[in-house]
Amino acid sequence: MKITRYKKVQKYLKFYYNNFGFHQPYQVLIDGTFCFAAFTEHINIKEQVPKYLNSQVKLLTTRCIIIETEKIAKKTHGALTILKQFGTHECGHKEAISGANCILSMVGKKNPKHYIVATQDRDLQEKLRQKAGMPLLYLHNKSPTFEKPSQASYDKAGKALEANPFITETQNEALKIMKEAFGLKQEETKQQIKKKKPHNPNPLSCKKKKNKSAKKLEAKAGVSEGKVRKRKKKKLPKHLKEQLKSAVNA
Numbered sequence: 001m002k003i004t005r006y007k008k009v010q011k012y013l014k015f016y017y018n019n020f021g022f023h024q025p026y027q028v029l030i031d032g033t034f035c036f037a038a039f040t041e042h043i044n045i046k047e048q049v050p051k052y053l054n055s056q057v058k059l060l061t062t063r064c065i066i067i068e069t070e071k072i073a074k075k076t077h078g079a080l081t082i083l084k085q086f087g088t089h090e091c092g093h094k095e096a097i098s099g100a101n102c103i104l105s106m107v108g109k110k111n112p113k114h115y116i117v118a119t120q121d122r123d124l125q126e127k128l129r130q131k132a133g134m135p136l137l138y139l140h141n142k143s144p145t146f147e148k149p150s151q152a153s154y155d156k157a158g159k160a161l162e163a164n165p166f167i168t169e170t171q172n173e174a175l176k177i178m179k180e181a182f183g184l185k186q187e188e189t190k191q192q193i194k195k196k197k198p199h200n201p202n203p204l205s206c207k208k209k210k211n212k213s214a215k216k217l218e219a220k221a222g223v224s225e226g227k228v229r230k231r232k233k234k235k236l237p238k239h240l241k242e243q244l245k246s247a248v249n250a
Contacts, residue, residue, distance in 0.1 A: 009053060009146045019157040020133035022114045025056035028137065030086060031099045032069035033120035036079035037139045045082060052144040062091040064102035100124040107134065132156035
């Protein structure tokens with residue numbers, strides 16, 4: 001696998017880990033369409049998917065998906081053989097329903113069991129993209145592809161960061177459980193912002209600036225009143241005085 005593909009997968013897995021509580025071993029819920037595509041392209045799901053995610057993985061399916069695949073077993077006999085290799089999760093349906101509806105019921109609104117859904121069904125993919133925290137895996141160009149998180153997932157993660165930029169939603173839920181276990185109540189503390197009191201203006205800034213013409217008039221008025229500056233007389237040094245006297249006497 002190329003380095004860029006590996007980095008993207010790890011980046012997306014880290015996003016789901018930080019914001020939605022996904023952890024290893026990742027539970028990959030596989031339907032018949034994914035197995036059929038793998039059979040057609042000669043892809044070994046048991047080897048390729050864990051290698052692609054570079055993580056511990058549980059490959060799972062449901063009874064409804066197996067029954068649906070059995071109904072069209074003539075065309076998908078190889079896909080059915082692959083599907084039966086995986087563990088079966090109880091979906092709780094007494095009467096079998098379609099594989100797509102079974103997956104939607106397993107995922108629910110918030111995907112609490114943290115499934116990664118592996119499917120080639122485009123209608124199902126579109127419905128799952130509307131749910132936050134719903135990773136998708138499909139086959140493209142004979143290789144597994146982990147889809148970029150949907151806009152719904154980014155929006156949900158963004159709201160959680162705005163509420164508390166230092167604690168993720170998963171960590172926040174863990175804190176709530178711990179507080180309830182120790183009998184502590186979560187109290188919301190609101191910091192009151194102190195309003196600045198209005199200060200009196202600087203008295204010096206309130207003075208009107210004097211024009212240059214007014215300053216000149218004041219200077220002239222001072223001269224007329226007799227306030228004249230005296231010039232300081234410069235005193236000659238002694239050696240110069242003696243030289244002048246000697247020159248006069250000569």
